[in-house]
Amino acid sequence: MSLPEMGDLSSKTSADNIKAEVFSSPAVEAKPLSIEEMTAIAKKLRRHIISMIGKAGSGHPGGSLSAVEIVTVLYFNLLRHNPEDPHWPDRDRFILSKGHAAPLLYAALAECGYFPVDELITLRQLDSRLQGHTDRTVTPGVEMSAGALGQGLSFGIGVALAGRLNSQQYKVYVLLGDGECDEGQVWEAAMAAAHFKVDNLVAIVDNNGQQIDGWNRNVMNLAPFSEKWQSFGWYVIEVDGHDLSQLMEAFDRAKLVKGQPVVIIAHTVKGKGVSFMENNPDFHGKAPNAGEVQIALKELE
């Protein structure tokens, strides 16, 4: 294990570790890209997602494709991070709570340079660093082991509180699924984030409207969704989750909010970008077959 917090605490406190790393690590800001450049990257990420899941023969394309623009803006415009030094203590944190969207995160991390793009194709294979759901112990850049839904927002609060206690300036971004918000823990965390006034935390909900058993409104109605977050004490921003400009603007606005956490409800389409996957819950957790991969990649040219 190479994580900085894995050191022998009896001989060296974690505070010492943090100080040591601050001096050894350059503060790298993501080079902001233009909308055109990000549009191209989003398409590239979608192609990776289809190829990876197709090769693996299993995985979750629908909820990976719906969050592509969100993750693109974060990794290619917003986050202060350093792929050369994934454990840089002052990095902004991106926590993928909906761990089944791992292929999307892996694609973004690879394109940022955390590991070779060639490695993406090993998704879900024995001994691969790219596990079926995210695993912070093996993949560079992955902050949290997720996949059991509902746990990421709590984890994010902990990371945000640590940053506040240390007077660090980093921001914590947590991506949730809308179906994931069925979990009670999400609302325990929503209450706590407002109570602790963690304003260095931004939650983003990939609000694609669907979960495994169908439309949310039929499986377990979340409405009124925005009002729920508001009543829990959050500053709510709603955007078209496939509109890069709207997303960038939302993240900028989120930075200005003080004294309360911010949630960006990003309205998205499950399976976005591949005609036969769009709004099709069958592709929540099913891989495209070889023919479907070809059609999908053609659509994403």
Next chain:
Amino acid sequence: MPQEVSMREAYGKVLVELGKENPDVVVLDADLSPSTMTHLFASEFPSRFFDCGIAEQNMVGIAAGLAASGKIPFASTFAVFAPGRCFDQMRMSISQPQLNVKLVTTHGGISVGEDGTSHHAIEDLALVCSLPGFTVIVPADAIETAQAVRVAAASHGPFYIRLCRPSTPLVYNEHYRFSLGKAATLREGREATIIAIGIMVAAAVEAAESLKREGIDCRVLSMPTLKPIDEAAIVKAAAETGAIVTAEEHLEHGGLGSRVAQIIAGQLPVPMEFVAIKNTYAKSGKPAELLRRYGLTAEDIKQAVRTAIKRKGE
């Protein structure tokens, strides 16, 4: 009677000391801080104390996030609620990534008493021991509690420490040194070995002293570290005494007895007897009444020792 001291109070006090020594120590609770005694830390270090309300899943998740960012979080509630209310969170947010979270729970077992079934933690050890990488400690008294909490703070990785509600007789004196992963031999003996955890350690000593008067010579091992367990001490006890009795304030499956039996079965089978709660829930009652009703007294240990010794020749 030896002096009776509260493990919980020992925990609360040592937390305050740790808080003074290391600014990275933070504490979380789930609306039970006067009972778990984390309120002592809260009043000393309010900015490093997070009351999460009655929401154990969220508390465990926040603790994991703090640990992932270099803090040393101690999170406390009753043993029946952690792991009971937050097992998956302990599994995925703490155990899998091996994060440096210390769960210290109080009100373990049925000596909780009158609150009844809903508050009796009798399966927590089975659940926690099932999680890879968790170190599990069940101290025998307040002195061992303070030392075990210090060891947990100084060691990396997930810890679960289970304390009881009532004040208990001191088993150790100030010269005792808790050693992680090691059994403590409290009494030498040749005919059988009693292996005990938690409040059953004092009962085991009492049983052994009483049996001595009957002419039965028992070894007593305290096994404060339930996981990783001291295999060598168990095998040695089997080899040298030929019979083993385990005693725990827990269901008979998944706790101390099961762990010892696995080692005995694999390495050196000898007759074993189990002093534990038998596949049932306990009801309301005074702690001493419950321990009698559910078979967790020195008398029950003595009977188990006699049975185990009798089985040796079979």
